[in-house]
Amino acid sequence: MEKDNYDILEHELVPKHVVLSKEESKKLLKRLKVKPYNLPWIRASDPVCKRIGAKPGSIIKIIRKSPTAGITVYYRFVIPG
Amino acid sequence: MEETEYVIKTIKFGILSPEHIKKMSVVTITVPDTYDEEWVPIPFGLMDRRLGTLEPLQRCETCGERMEQCPGHFGRIELARPVIHIGFIKYITMILQTTCSECGRILLDDNSIRRYKDYYLRFKNKKLHYFATLINNIVVKKASQASKCPHCKATKLKIKFERPFSIIEEMNGESKILTPYEVHDRLKKIPDEDVELLGFDPVYARPEWAVLFTLPVPPISIRPSITLETGERSEDDLTHKLGDIVRTNEKLKQSIESGSPQLIIDEHWNLLQFHVATYFDNEIAGLSQSVHRSGRPLKTFAQRLKGKEGRFRSNLSGKRVDFSARTVISPDPFISINEVGVPYDVAMRLTVPEKVTQWNIDRLKEAVRKGPNELGGANYVIRPDGRQIDLRFVKDRNVLADQLEPGYIVERHLMDGDLVIFNRQPSLHRISIMAHQVKCLPGKTLRINPMVCPPYNADFDGDEMNLFVPQDSEARSEMETIMKVEKQMLTPRYGGMIIGALHDYITSAYILTKKDTKLSRFIASYILGLAGYREPIELSNEIKGREIFSKLLPNIDFEGKPLAVFNEEDKKLVIKAGRILSGVIDHNAIGDQKAHTLLHKIYLTFGPEFTKDFIDKLGKLLIGYLDHYGFSIGLDEEDLPDEAYANINEAIRKHLKKVDEYIEMYRKGLLEREPGATVEETLEQKIMDELNLARDEAGKIAEKYFNQDNSILITAKTGARGKMLNLFHMAACIGQQSLRGKRITRGYENRTLPHFKKGDISPYARGFIKSNYKKGLSPLEFFFHAISGREGLVDTAVRTSQSGYMQRRLINALLDVYVEYDGTVRDAEGNIIQFLYGEDGIDPTYSFGQEPVDLDSIIKDELEK
Numbered sequence: 001m002e003k004d005n006y007d008i009l010e011h012e013l014v015p016k017h018v019v020l021s022k023e024e025s026k027k028l029l030k031r032l033k034v035k036p037y038n039l040p041w042i043r044a045s046d047p048v049c050k051r052i053g054a055k056p057g058s059i060i061k062i063i064r065k066s067p068t069a070g071i072t073v074y075y076r077f078v079i080p081g
Numbered sequence: 082m083e084e085t086e087y088v089i090k091t092i093k094f095g096i097l098s099p100e101h102i103k104k105m106s107v108v109t110i111t112v113p114d115t116y117d118e119e120w121v122p123i124p125f126g127l128m129d130r131r132l133g134t135l136e137p138l139q140r141c142e143t144c145g146e147r148m149e150q151c152p153g154h155f156g157r158i159e160l161a162r163p164v165i166h167i168g169f170i171k172y173i174t175m176i177l178q179t180t181c182s183e184c185g186r187i188l189l190d191d192n193s194i195r196r197y198k199d200y201y202l203r204f205k206n207k208k209l210h211y212f213a214t215l216i217n218n219i220v221v222k223k224a225s226q227a228s229k230c231p232h233c234k235a236t237k238l239k240i241k242f243e244r245p246f247s248i249i250e251e252m253n254g255e256s257k258i259l260t261p262y263e264v265h266d267r268l269k270k271i272p273d274e275d276v277e278l279l280g281f282d283p284v285y286a287r288p289e290w291a292v293l294f295t296l297p298v299p300p301i302s303i304r305p306s307i308t309l310e311t312g313e314r315s316e317d318d319l320t321h322k323l324g325d326i327v328r329t330n331e332k333l334k335q336s337i338e339s340g341s342p343q344l345i346i347d348e349h350w351n352l353l354q355f356h357v358a359t360y361f362d363n364e365i366a367g368l369s370q371s372v373h374r375s376g377r378p379l380k381t382f383a384q385r386l387k388g389k390e391g392r393f394r395s396n397l398s399g400k401r402v403d404f405s406a407r408t409v410i411s412p413d414p415f416i417s418i419n420e421v422g423v424p425y426d427v428a429m430r431l432t433v434p435e436k437v438t439q440w441n442i443d444r445l446k447e448a449v450r451k452g453p454n455e456l457g458g459a460n461y462v463i464r465p466d467g468r469q470i471d472l473r474f475v476k477d478r479n480v481l482a483d484q485l486e487p488g489y490i491v492e493r494h495l496m497d498g499d500l501v502i503f504n505r506q507p508s509l510h511r512i513s514i515m516a517h518q519v520k521c522l523p524g525k526t527l528r529i530n531p532m533v534c535p536p537y538n539a540d541f542d543g544d545e546m547n548l549f550v551p552q553d554s555e556a557r558s559e560m561e562t563i564m565k566v567e568k569q570m571l572t573p574r575y576g577g578m579i580i581g582a583l584h585d586y587i588t589s590a591y592i593l594t595k596k597d598t599k600l601s602r603f604i605a606s607y608i609l610g611l612a613g614y615r616e617p618i619e620l621s622n623e624i625k626g627r628e629i630f631s632k633l634l635p636n637i638d639f640e641g642k643p644l645a646v647f648n649e650e651d652k653k654l655v656i657k658a659g660r661i662l663s664g665v666i667d668h669n670a671i672g673d674q675k676a677h678t679l680l681h682k683i684y685l686t687f688g689p690e691f692t693k694d695f696i697d698k699l700g701k702l703l704i705g706y707l708d709h710y711g712f713s714i715g716l717d718e719e720d721l722p723d724e725a726y727a728n729i730n731e732a733i734r735k736h737l738k739k740v741d742e743y744i745e746m747y748r749k750g751l752l753e754r755e756p757g758a759t760v761e762e763t764l765e766q767k768i769m770d771e772l773n774l775a776r777d778e779a780g781k782i783a784e785k786y787f788n789q790d791n792s793i794l795i796t797a798k799t800g801a802r803g804k805m806l807n808l809f810h811m812a813a814c815i816g817q818q819s820l821r822g823k824r825i826t827r828g829y830e831n832r833t834l835p836h837f838k839k840g841d842i843s844p845y846a847r848g849f850i851k852s853n854y855k856k857g858l859s860p861l862e863f864f865f866h867a868i869s870g871r872e873g874l875v876d877t878a879v880r881t882s883q884s885g886y887m888q889r890r891l892i893n894a895l896l897d898v899y900v901e902y903d904g905t906v907r908d909a910e911g912n913i914i915q916f917l918y919g920e921d922g923i924d925p926t927y928s929f930g931q932e933p934v935d936l937d938s939i940i941k942d943e944l945e946k
């Protein structure tokens with residue numbers, strides 16, 4: 001398989017990742033009453049972050065499949081590194 | 082005296098600077114002794130009066146206060162030669178590795194330093210300590226790779242830490258130990274800005290302070306001497322250690338002053354370093370321990386804090402409390418599951434403070450009159466002015482009782498109905514601690530209903546449990562609303578009833594609800610009366626056991642599958658409107674540690690209070706019935722007819738022959754290898770399989786000969802106690818014994834025992850037991866059985882300690898995680914761990930097995946409406 005042509009987002013086990021817009025991020029933080037660094041972290045060097053172009057400081061939304069909940073949403077704060 | 086309250090916001094740790102040590106010290110210690118012949122502290126000795134006093138009535142020579150007020154004062158030892166502080170040696174090495182030995186700068190060019198500094202300050206100002214530390218680590222990593230100083234161009238030599246306390250510099254293959262003087266000089270050269278970038282606060286922890294020129298001597302209040310019963314004085318370990326230090330220091334001083342050879346001086350210097358190091362930590366790797374005359378290692382600073390018996394785990398996390406009790410537990414099936422039987426002696430020592438009001442004044446007056454030695458009395462009275470009166474010393478309690486009026490507080494004895502906390506270690510889950518109601522009973526043990534054993538994992542082979550009495554109504558109300566036994570009957574582990582019938586209750590329920598069980602009028606009314614049934618009923622002389630059981634049931638519909646199916650009609654348990662129509666009651670209907678039982682449904686339908694009452698009544702009914710029935714187990718119940726034994730022998734012989742064939746094939750090299758296994762492994766597997774078949778078949782044959790009223794058969798099939806396999810072990814064949822999951826092979830050279838030929842791999846030579854417990858084992862079989870038995874004991878011992886350690890680590894990591902009101906899971910700092918608890922927000926306590934809700938029955942109930 002050609003490594004460069006393989007899209008990790010296509011993989012069965014990689015859930016859907018979306019970079020939140022400024023407004024969405026603000027809304028989320030307001031709803032949860034937290035600072036960005038209180039969210040779980042993900043490194044900017046994470047393959048998924050590189051692929052979807054998430055830069056340090058942004059928040060990404062992860063939509064996962066769940067055996068009990070059907071679909072479940074998770075958020076991560078992108079940190080440098 | 083003016084008192085001000087402060088709230089601790091942060092704690093900052095640092096290194097004491099030599100100036101600081103000098104400033105806080107009140108005396109320089111130069112004499113290595115403590116007291117003279119008259120037990121007077123020697124001036125400038127380790128117990129100098131200026132360090133504070135511990136003698137009653139004496140005044141401290143520094144502050145003039147008495148023992149209670151004087152906090153103690155530090156002294157100091159001026160070391161003749163500096164030594165390295167053992168606790169900081171790793172950091173010192175790290176700093177020396179990352180800085181220049183000539184100019185003291187970090188081994189990075191100015192540009193990078195500026196850049197990192199910028200990042201570091203930005204994170205620090207935002208209080209993002211994690212990121213700030215990250216920068217420190219990057220700087221250390223980068224700088225330690227340099228081979229030349231970018232500032233003064235000096236070459237960087239390799240620096241290593243060598244156990245126990247040497248720092249070594251390598252110069253073209255040769256290594257040289259850096260003296261504390263050299264270390265100090267190098268550390269001193271590092272500018273404050275660079276110190277900060279390496280992760281240290283130059284105000285509170287200049288690195289050169291880790292090289293000790295002056296050693297603080299702690300006040301005697303932290304190292305008091307003790308007088309033994311014999312009148313002998315014994316000094317604290319720290320005092321002993323300080324004595325060693327002073328002695329060595331004085332010797333070193335002398336040898337320097339008298340111009341001794343460098344070799345002698347170095348020897349003393351090294352000894353001083355050893356004593357100072359063990360003074361801080363007496364368990365340093367690569368260093369011999371400092372010991373007492375008796376050979377016992379000294380307990381120095383690190384040992385005071387570390388480990389299970391250390392300050393943290395023993396004194397700070399493990400506080401002991403008043404108003405608590407601990408004794409052996411024993412069963413009492415006639416108290417409620419939410420009660421605890423408390424011995425009179427205990428009830429008269431534990432007290433509850435009760436404020437006198439117009440509503441309880443008569444009762445409390447009576448309690449005061451009864452006094453401390455009669456149950457229902459009181460031990461103390463606290464007057465409105467705060468004075469506490471000990472009732473043991475009151476001559477006329479009647480007078481005191483008459484004085485009682487609202488505003489007084491009476492510390493009355495524990496009485497029936499008081500809520501107390503009950504606990505059994507190891508407290509592995511929430512329900513290891515529950516609230517019970519007190520029931521004062523004669524006897525010396527704490528009593529619990531056997532049906533609350535499962536949550537505590539208790540039995541009565543000598544188990545002890547703890548009891549705590551809450552002292553205010555806030556605690557009591559919390560216990561009332563969430564901690565009571567009946568509110569903890571569902572476990573969050575699998576969402577089922579952890580409390581329920583067990584052992585004899587199940588046996589009794591099965592025998593009572595069997596299709597053909599009929600009760601006489603006398604016994605029926607007796608057990609119903611015992612259960613507290615008070616409705617008028619019609620009783621014939623042939624009343625069905627099922628009918629009796631149904632009398633206790635609420636109006637409920639239930640369908641289930643009994644564990645024990647002895648006949649076709651009872652394949653299904655059907656309860657309609659609180660009457661058993663078919664099937665028997667056994668572990669699947671009222672058992673403990675199980676979801677989807679009849680009890681579970683009653684709990685979900687009628688709630689905790691009702692279920693508790695139901696279980697109480699049920700327990701009394703079943704115990705009453707079994708008492709009457711007289712259930713027991715006899716040796717002859719494991720007897721089989723000769724015909725059965727003949728069949729069993731034949732079956733086992735057949736399988737043994739098969740094993741012989743396998744061995745023969747293997748010897749001839751005809752045995753075919755299974756995928757992924759060697760020929761030997763294949764043979765072993767085949768033999769094991771065959772021998773297990775032999776045991777199973779023997780059991781199957783035996784099973785045919787047991788009556789339906791065989792006691793062990795009943796307990797096994799109803800889920801009361803034991804498995805069918807246990808019965809087969811007793812009656813038919815025990816089968817292969819194993820060690821580490823394999824047949825037994827170890828022992829002598831190529832054989833397990835000298836009774837066998839070398840290389841014999843036949844079943845009997847490898848731990849197969851053909852006998853059963855009833856008939857007894859042969860000596861060789863007995864030996865193999867003991868091997869397996871021992872392995873079982875060792876395994877449980879190892880497993881409990883390992884899982885205990887894992888539990889400790891997990892609890893320490895997770896103890897401040899909680900579910901916020903918005904459903905998110907957070908830690909104490911407010912960091913989010915999950916955005917919805919368990920990613921579905923479902924509390925497993927109230928879920929239906931693997932599903933969130935029991936959709937089927939909801940739909941069914943709705944349709945029937």
Ligand SMILES: [Mg+2]
Pocket residue numbers: 539540541542543544
């Ligand atoms: Mg026990």
Ligand SMILES: [Zn+2]
Pocket residue numbers: 132133134141142143144145146151152153154
């Ligand atoms: Zn003092």
Ligand SMILES: [Zn+2]
Pocket residue numbers: 181182183184185186230231232233234235
């Ligand atoms: Zn330099």
